[in-house]
Amino acid sequence: MTNITRRHFGIMAGASLSALGLPVLSAPSLAQGKPRVVVIGGGPGGATAARYIAMESKGAIDVTLIEPQKTFTTCFFSNLYVGGFRDYKSLTHNYDKVKKGGVKVVHSLATSIDRDKKQVVLAGGVKVPYDRLLVAPGIDLKFDSVPGYSEKAAEVMPHAWKPGAQTQLLVKKLNALKDGDQIVMIAPPNPYRCPPGPYERVSMFAHVLKKKGHTKSRIVILDPKPAFSKQGVFTEGWEKHYPGMIEWQDPKIHGGIKGVDAKTGEVKTDFTNYKPALVNVIPAQHAGKIARDAGLTNQTGYCPIDAASMKSTVDPNIFVVGDASIAGEMPKSAFSANSQAKVAAMVIRAELTQSRAFPARYSNTCWSLIAPDDDIKVGASYEPVDGAIKASNAFVSQRNESADLRKQNYKESVDWYNGITADIFG
Template sequence: MKLNRRHFLGTGIAASALLTAPTVWGQAKPKVVVIGGGAGGATAARYLAKDSDGAIEVTLVEANPIYTTCFFSNLYLGGFYEFEKLQHGYDKLTGAGVTVINDMATGVDRAARTVTLAGGQVLPFDRLILSPGIDFRDGSVPGWSLDAAEIMPHAYKAGPQTQLLKKQVEEMPEGGVFAMIAPPNPYRCPPGPYERISMVAHILKSKNPTAKIIIADPKEKFSKQALFEDGWNRHYAGMVEWIGPDFGGGKVEVRPEAMEVVIDGEVTKVACCNVIPGQKAGKIAEIAGVTDDSVWAPVHPDSMKSKADENVWVLGDSSAQGDMPKSGFSANSQAKVAAMAIRGELTGSKTFPAKYSNTCWSLIAPDDGVKVGASYEPTPEKIASVESFISEVGEDAALRKATYEESLGWYAGITADMFG
């Protein structure tokens, strides 16, 4: 089914009409605090405020007053999307009844049910939603740390890092080498690094056609691999070299000051290096004590409720939920399930069995878009994929163009669904 902005929003509006909660009179409003204003947190806050019809007091804590989406940031790198279009404010959420606080959450007392902010404010809650995205695992790439990110950017939290990486690519000397250190599983947006390679190759093909791209990858395979490799061969022949673990892709060291990458002992001088480290749940999830040895936060598949605390929900990238990828679409889908479950607990409104969905689009070259996705349902063990689809190698140009245009409609739809 083709997605567009009207369909994406219409689905949410229809669900809202069915699920509007009764107003609770004669008692203090229950309080929900949401930490993280991205695809999971903003969506959950908006749906809770909207569908409870003011019966729930919703507070969203987000450090950045302007949110820059990581999804679609690769298209900015490739010159297909303006940076400003990735940026979104919270004014419409405020107008919809959500209290937005631009501050950093630094503490969670689950026993007292309070959140402490960097500015000293303490927020009480009846229910807490954590949707802080990712943080990086220290030491996952020898030689690299956040201190080196201004030399070898990660650009996996969108914003100034994304702009820096684009600048570095565009300023590469003729014939220079672009290197990417790809992350181990699991990580945010599985197709993301390889779409990024496509966008970098697109820039270099026009501005620096003798440049080379190498990918050092610790994984034996990656999302949409056949589609990407076919696209690289068709559009950027001879430019892209993927080095998997069998050829040393998992034995990597970087030397930022010297601008060198060492792959299985072999030193390569590079002009630009994008290091995407191993990842973990956002720090506040660890502070709250809802992560486990996997460094992610286990949740109940039917609601996204934390397995560590019945009053806490964890959404999006930070959660360990099963088969769903760590994508913006997934977080948005999970947020609606969580908002419905929380609203049901706090106001007695009707709830329905959880269903989830996801699609990940990727642009390989102008008008050459591909996608992968699935529908999901909760089982006792995990959120499980029940039906999936993926683009095929060899599709005609008209279908690939339509797939790309579909992704544009999805971006307009999901950002409206998140921010109003």
């Protein structure tokens, strides 16, 4: 086990860390150098924070981003890939510009956090010391929240709630359906990543079926919730574009989701047994493993934070942003994560370099596509109020909006995707 020093990071970029013999540098000599920020997770929260700290500190802070994957495929907009509006490649981004922006990117898995020694331990045992740590691991799925479901079962009944092979598997299964086949989606309980996501996905399922002329196919949503995001405008859109195709069941209708059987392909509720051709199970979620293992979560499974800074309420040297955090009234979205990361980056810089601190400002907008050129949105501003992040000026698309406005929303969402991915990945 060895410590990584700033001196050696340059050499190690792109190399296998565990394969290198690294010297141990004593704590005093580390303390004499630049302050060190380590970021775990290269998604919308982590990559944004790393880039902004490096960019705004102009070299005064040593920033290291730890992310096992060499490319990142966004979960946001993956529904548009499901619907055939985008190709998979367009959702995939690399870290070249993050590196050019002064961030040391280490493609390794962070396996644990030693909070006492202020070190992140990587796969292979290499230790990375930090003065401030930003944790942005996203969510993990609680497979056993749906009886019979498991990581193995997901190979047959994809969740596709983490980007990558699962999304591609879902699309493969969707495209193989025949007219008359049934799709069942098990929607997740609150709180979960991307509140409108399951319902946009169902819209994309229906669009694909409609485009193929599958007039006899049906989609059933089994929802553990009594209501869902943008429900009024989603329902209106489904009636308009896909009449009779989508059936949403709340717990009063299905009576309880009893479980799935990956071997037989069955889905059981209190009232009915389904044997659909495609099952999409989106289970309950909690913060990524490394945050849970480090004791940064509470009984909710997510990480409590200070509303004015995104600092963990458990450890003053650690910040948590994105889906893993309990961000009050902010939804778990890439937009939220990106927004939270900028606040955390500003506070971290202020703490380490005495740069100016400003009041936290957060914002979020989520766009959802129902059908070609029919896009709806929901959003709000957020600020810390009495210790919690509260929404203000909330808005949501309304029923009976003009086709022009909905088309404008779609164009806006595409421009937003280009903007935010450039903001995250450079």
